[in-house]
Amino acid sequence: MLMDEEDGEAMRSPESVQRMIEPWLPGEAITIERSAIYNFHGLLAREWRRDRVLIAGDAAHQMPPFLGQGMCSGLRDAANLAWKLDLVLREVAPIALLDSYGEERGQHVRKIIEAAIAFGQIICTVDPDVAAKRDREMLADATVAAQRMAFSLPALTGDLVLEGGGELFVQPLGSGRRLDDVIGHQFAIIGADERALADLTDLWVHRLDAFVTTVSQLGPEAQGLSQWLLRRSATAVIVRPDRYVLWAGRDLRHASKRAARLVHDGKRRPIRSSVETMPTARQGV
Numbered sequence: 486m487l488m489d490e491e492d493g494e495a496m497r498s499p500e501s502v503q504r505m506i507e508p509w510l511p512g513e514a515i516t517i518e519r520s521a522i523y524n525f526h527g528l529l530a531r532e533w534r535r536d537r538v539l540i541a542g543d544a545a546h547q548m549p550p551f552l553g554q555g556m557c558s559g560l561r562d563a564a565n566l567a568w569k570l571d572l573v574l575r576e577v578a579p580i581a582l583l584d585s586y587g588e589e590r591g592q593h594v595r596k597i598i599e600a601a602i603a604f605g606q607i608i609c610t611v612d613p614d615v616a617a618k619r620d621r622e623m624l625a626d627a628t629v630a631a632q633r634m635a636f637s638l639p640a641l642t643g644d645l646v647l648e649g650g651g652e653l654f655v656q657p658l659g660s661g662r663r664l665d666d667v668i669g670h671q672f673a674i675i676g677a678d679e680r681a682l683a684d685l686t687d688l689w690v691h692r693l694d695a696f697v698t699t700v701s702q703l704g705p706e707a708q709g710l711s712q713w714l715l716r717r718s719a720t721a722v723i724v725r726p727d728r729y730v731l732w733a734g735r736d737l738r739h740a741s742k743r744a745a746r747l748v749h750d751g752k753r754r755p756i757r758s759s760v761e762t763m764p765t766a767r768q769g770v
């Protein structure tokens with residue numbers, strides 16, 4: 486970490502980097518190929534779409550590196566946007582559906598940025614007493630330390646998530662294939678049995694080109710799905726193409742009507758501009 490009194494250029498010289506690495510790899514022959522100064526940012530775009538222009542990845546959000554979630558978040562943006570663009574371009578959904586993209590992704594990535602900043606505060610403290618206390622506590626009880634440093638991905642929230650939804654769906658591995666490979670890039674409706682599908686197959690296939698199945702029809706890739714439904718007292722689940730659960734419950738007919746309306750109607754959002762800056766730690770070499 487670059488301190489106020491340190492000069493960035495001098496710190497990234499091969500000699501300086503060698504000196505910093507030496508205590509950890511004593512006597513090893515190391516070739517420094519590249520060194521750079523990175524600025525840690527906590528940045529979040531307020532506007533993710535203006536008409537036909539959409540931003541994703543680091544253009545929409547940046548975070549300190551402590552959770553390794555920068556690119557992961559960009560991939561989630563792409564997964565969120567891809568199916569919505571597909572529906573809009575095929576004129577299945579109105580362009581207003583794209584407004585849910587920034588709303589959903591903004592809320593989600595904000596929580597990850599906040600968590601990354603919090604981790605940075607633990608890791609990057611420059612107060613020797615605070616650092617010593619942190620180290621003492623971590624060395625004394627690894628379980629407590631692990632709990633304190635626990636991170637789990639936030640649930641997805643927004644208008645396109647109904648009861649029982651928001652978590653990433655499970656990804657069982659069948660006979661060499663993952664459930665994703667079986668479902669493809671579309672909505673999936675999975676019922677505990679035929680009755681749970683409530684004769685809605687035609688509606689889902691016709692209107693949203695969905696993959697509709699029962700657990701028993703799925704075969705080996707359905708491993709654990711019955712228990713997944715049971716744990717949620719659900720008989721059916723609607724999974725979005727980005728693999729977030731849209732809804733899980735017992736009344737698929739009611740949920741389907743609401744889900745189809747949400748997708749088909751979209752919702753227009755007021756446009757706000759600029760980028761929000763979140764207070765974060767300093768720089769690292």
Ligand SMILES: Cc1cc2nc3c(=O)[nH]c(=O)nc-3n(C[C@H](O)[C@H](O)[C@H](O)COP(=O)(O)OP(=O)(O)OC[C@H]3O[C@@H](n4cnc5c(N)ncnc54)[C@H](O)[C@@H]3O)c2cc1C
Pocket residue numbers: 523541542543544550552553554555556557558559
């Ligand atoms: C040291 C380091 C370690 C990291 N580790 C992790 C990690 O472990 N896990 C993780 O998830 N993330 C990690 N990240 C973050 C990750 O690298 C970024 O979040 C990710 O690369 C962002 O991808 P992007 O496509 O949005 O943007 P970029 O990778 O920045 O790509 C943008 C591209 O657009 C190009 N471009 C810019 N302006 C223009 C223009 N006007 N016209 C045409 N092209 C243009 C740029 O040249 C660039 O190629 C790390 C980052 C760093 C720096």
